[in-house]
Amino acid sequence: MPDLIPLPVLFGNPERVSPGISPDGTQLAWIAPHEGVLNVWLAPVSRQDGVDLAAARVMTDDTDRGIRQFDWAHDGRHLLYIQDTGGDENWRLHDVDIQTMEHRDLTPFDGVQTQLIAMERKLPNEILVGLNRDNPQLHDVYRLDLASGELTKELDNPGFAGWVADPQLQVRAAIAPQPDGGFVLMVRDGEQDGGTGGAAAAGESEASPAAADAGGPAGWRPLLTVPGEDAGGTNFVDFSGDGQSLLMTSSVGAQTARLTRVDIATGAVEVLAEDPVADVGGVRTDPDTREPQIVSVVKSRAEYIVLDPSVADDLAAIRDLNHGDPIFLSADDDDSVWLVGFTVDDGPIPYYAYDRATKTAQFLFEQRPELSRYELAAMEPFSFTARDGVTVHGYLTFPAGAERSGLPAVLNVHGGPWARDMWGWNPEAQWLANRGYLCIQVNFRGSTGYGKQFLNAGDREWGAAMQDDLSDAVAHAVSQGWADPARVAIYGGSYGGYAALAGATFTPDLYCCAVDIVGPSNLITLIKSVPPYWAPMIAQFHRRVGNPDTEEEFLWSRSPLSRAEDIRIPLLIAQGANDPRVKQAESEQIVAALQKAGIPHDYMLFPDEGHGFAKPENRLRFYAAADQFLARYLGGRAADPEPAQ
8 A cells, every 4th residue: 555645745734835926927926834824925936947936935924824815916016815714704805015015904894704806907006895894795896995005985786796897997797686596697888877876775685686677776787687597507707808798608598608708788699619518617818808718618627628729839838738637827917927737636736837938838836745755546537327317427536556346435525516526636535545445526416517407407406316416426336346335434525514414314324434524414594594695696595405484394304404313323523613604503403413312423613713624733633533533434544643632
């Protein structure tokens, strides 16, 4: 067997990650630890010599949860990042001046969530942000003056669930939710149309459907209706350079999400790219014209469609750099240098600065170089036929060097559930395979990327057909001889945590143990306690899961808590005390039921976490416990436990 990979190598802080190039292309920022906490670093970078790591300096001063994402302001002087408190997801926007090292909290409001709406390089000192200061359910639009830090409200929210700004940094499109879970695309022709008019009174989050029927709030008009069956496959990319059309991906009128251009004046739709079996995902646009250049669709692996012939050679040169699937990260303002990463299944993610003039690239760094010391496993696509004839896809990661017969297995269920597993670097898959387990990942119905029919097949199927797909995946692995039916665990976070609880309650004989991370146990309390700013889109939850006001009995029947007395296997449950999505009560309810029934379980409550583990010490504490838990019940390997303090 390969050497045991230490948990900090897999789940500790990365060495360097998420590089971003400055607008003038002379400096590189990235996220890396400083005194054990992730912060933003900065160093010079050149086309000839790459990044000067010896000159790197830390730019931010977070000492708690770490910074997990940042962006350059278009002025090239300010680095922007968001941070919450204890995982509560009430994000604040911060910045640091790279010349003076001045740090500012730009949205210093307690209990308020900041959303970054738009930045524009032609207006480098202005940023549009959304703040739910006046109504917790709705984000109004504010203009932030980056030089002074002054915030000016531009638009009151009449019930919209999202905003899209044009190249002049004017909000010109918005999403008006509808009762069927769909929405109406609302547009206006200029800033003068609407102003702050049309503002709803506090709490009127249901105003938008009626407003759309009547022509919309003052200055707004309905342009395009997206039915509930297409809402999950519709996303906005950008306005065109002239502001006269809008790029979007949508499955309206098709089975899969296509890249389309919508004329703002007429609503006419032009199809620019499509695939018959997979949704269009990523879209890279020209920063000047905003015309689409490269489109990606993800099947077993990512595939790329070139729409702009001028970048065909660039894509070919980039693909020659590495066997993995390229990720386009950022570019300088003149679009001459592209930052590219590669997701690979058997090694750390490498990052490059690609020079378009010379068609060459400078290697920058890897996110976890220590991984190269260990033998990692390949991630292999697979598919099977579910009990009702539906083809379901997923990925298998076998232990490196092991016989593919009678293996202990872990069914690792993705969250969302309106998301999907993809090929590439996955620390949990590598951890499980390294410990001797077959890791099974399933894109069950309700997962994204496979078209609207497959996505919508998950509607109202929590604990039913969605769970059946998971059970059928286990049956397939057993029938192929890969998995030992007596040693299968179910594991997951968020929706995956729900699936783990559902597996332990609805099919208690299929699994020998279960691991639930921030998973809901009661669908009634889950939906009734969603964050207030999810209220405009609550109709989507009612459509896809159920309505607790009218379908309480149905939702209770799909809740693992309703069958807690059927649990016969040990569980490991982990919960963040500040989780705004899946409240602590979701875990407390199932733990109380387990205690009452005398079922073996371990419960880990993290008082300084939310929906997952941001702090490395908490992350490592959880994975150390899971390492021991799975070894106890599956018989695999585990790292030596830390000595008691």
